[in-house]
């Protein structure tokens with residue numbers, strides 16, 4: 062027999078975005094059902110690199126990233142674990158004068174948004190980071206950025222939401238969504254039907270199908286960042302490393318393993334991804350060059366994930382223009398882990414208040430659909 | 445027509461050698477890749493150059509078979525592209541990634557026979573990480589390969605035919621065998637005896653080892669439960685329980701194991717379908733009687749396809765090669781193929797009886813103390829696994845791995861995966877098959893970061 066649920070808010074997707082929305086809604090006292098196809102936090106949110114950084118983001122994302130920064134500081138209080146979150150600092154490296162110039166230019170713009178960055182160069186740079194290879198010439202340090210363990214953090218958001226009363230359904234795939242003029246009707250096989258006034262589309266790289274279903278197709282593609290981890294090594298890398306222009310990033314966890322990422326893997330099927338051998342080789346070459354300590358280390362595991370990318374590399378966050386009560390949050394372009402918790406709060410505010418104090422206009426879906434403005438929310442949500 | 449066929453055999457143990465031999469006989473030139481420096485596999489492992497112990501001493505009763513397998517490979521040596529010292533660390537889309545002397549290479553194939561063998565099934569007990577404690581297989585390799593034992597006075601523990609065999613080999617090599625402690629009750633062997641008579645010679649051999657050990661006054665016990673390895677810097681003794689009594693022997697080394705588990709990562713990386721095998725208590729690649737997996741042109745043979753022992757491996761290797769030949773349209777001796785399948789069926793029946801004679805202790809998971817390290821690479825304790833189940837709702841192996849790090853270390857779960865699955869199943873009050881299996885991730889074994897500097901261009905042709 063089919064189980065039927067009626068709820069003010071249904072969320073599709075239990076990644077860090079959907080789960081933190083569920084948590085924020087529960088903290089506001091709103092009832093919510095979260096539907097996750099696999100296990101919460103087992104996709105992008107649980108397999109990502111674990112970088113928790115504001116530095117390097119487009120300016121439009123900085124207010125959201127600042128908001129997230131404050132949430133990350135309260136992690137134990139919010140989700141019950143520290144998730145191995147450390148504010149190690151994030152150092153973005155320059156490998157050329159041009160790189161350095163663009164880091165300096167970024168610093169000027171970021172300052173207007175309250176993000177203070179420090180350029181470290183020359184002698185001071187070598188003295189402070191003696192473990193970096195000679196290719197690195199200088200860097201831009203964001204002292205309060207850092208990293209965390211996504212395997213622990215993302216599932217914990219869902220568990221925290223469940224503890225506060227969210228109805229979290231794992232291994233429950235939403236197969237059909239419709240709007241009957243009043244409510245959304247979601248079907249999960251012949252097991253479950255959920256009716257909801259609000260629908261939060263937090264389905265990650267798979268969110269495009271839901272947007273399209275409601276007449277808002279977006280040009281989203283899937284990407285598969287390549288990741289690898291070494292055996293535990295003596296601690297040397299005391300800051301999360303990125304590189305201007307990309308190519309490689311690295312961090313060392315307290316246990317000693319170095320997590321490195323760079324290049325693209327490939328999709329095994331619609332849901333699973335693998336690292337690509339050429340990309341792994343390229344990554345290892347760069348790793349040995351940038352982190353000489355790794356030259357004698359072994360990689361013990363590699364992996365990838367499936368992430369949604371929109372052409373401008375900004376996400377879609379906000380109300381649908383076609384369907385009242387539908388709210389999108391997807392397309393985080395390999396950078397949604399840090400801002401995820403803030404996006405969750407924003408989504409909860411959109412449901413409760415129809416608006417959010419955090420500027421999100423830049424992320425409207427209308428930039429792809431050409432529609433004029435967002436549809437008004439459904440009637441204020443019942444408490 | 446065979447010119448475009450490029451078969452690769454991974455593993456040069458009994459299964460791989462017989463597979464290669466069969467392919468060569470049909471006019472193909474297979475590539476044979478093996479991690480070891482010489483052919484023979486685990487059981488017929490050869491000693492390093494310069495070591496001159498006679499084969500008789502190395503292989504005991506198995507000497508005739510060992511010699512035959514070695515000779516078979518020697519005879520085809522110049523008709524195969526043999527790559528010793530070569531690890532296959534990744535497999536995807538008809539290409540294998542190789543690592544040899546720190547160099548990386550890529551090998552393409554049209555047909556692939558995986559004969560990757562097995563390793564010990566490890567069920568930890570208190571003190572198992574003490575220096576001087578080895579697996580039974582590890583203890584045997586030390587002896588066979590390098591002619592050195594793991595200690596002067598060795599206690600043997602666990603269950604399975606290897607328990608008695610390795611104890612015997614150690615005693616023959618001059619080591620003092622402190623005790624042979626079988627966790628299976630003696631009654632299990634009596635009940636299994638009729639089934640084991642399907643292979644009377646093998647059965648007789650087992651009885652012979654037992655009698656030999658007993659005749660030399662070596663304590664042989666059944667139905668024991670290990671309690672503790674004593675010693676800090678080095679094992680000094682082993683404590684166990686027998687009924688209600690606690691017992692102890694002094695020893696400076698312990699070899700333990702509970703049968704074998706198949707090495708299946710490559711089949712997994714290639715996307716072969718897996719199913720739970722009740723006999724092996726493990727997920728294994730689904731295969732037909734000839735060794736065909738669910739992925740076209742990928743075959744499995746020998747212990748890597750399910751633990752059946754060396755004699756079965758030889759037949760399975762040959763059968764898989766015949767299947768390959770059949771699949772490329774080469775005429776094969778159908779009667780031979782059928783005969784091999786029948787033989788394999790017979791050995792399978794014997795295997796079932798063996799499993800009854802040497803059952804994995806059913807109460808193992810329930811009795812593991814919370815502070816026992818299960819995953820030694822990542823130092824994950826049983827209590828953490830149970831807590832992840834209780835507090836975070838983990839009911840599936842990959843979830844357990846994500847939450848606790850079990851199976852995330854150097855061995856990638858090859859050593860601890862079995863034990864973790866047993867503990868998870870017990871904690872969830874379900875069967876091991878319900879908790880799934882760890883997904884394979886490249887590299888199959890640790891990969892040097894520096895290797896990338898030696899990337900060779902992709903190989904083609906012969």
Ligand SMILES: Cc1cc2nc3c(=O)[nH]c(=O)nc-3n(C[C@H](O)[C@H](O)[C@H](O)COP(=O)(O)OP(=O)(O)OC[C@H]3O[C@@H](n4cnc5c(N)ncnc54)[C@H](O)[C@@H]3O)c2cc1C
Nearest residue numbers: 074076078098106109110112235265366393396397398399
């Ligand atoms: C390898 C990798 C490295 C990354 N590194 C970083 C980094 O260092 N820093 C950073 O900030 N970001 C990083 N990211 C990006 C970040 O992980 C993602 O942007 C973020 O996790 C997105 O969260 P999400 O909740 O939107 O997506 P997901 O975690 O993918 O969650 C979406 C969920 O929706 C579920 N779902 C989909 N369809 C359905 C359906 N029909 N029914 C039910 N459920 C459904 C999926 O199963 C999935 O769990 C990285 C991403 C990857 C892949």
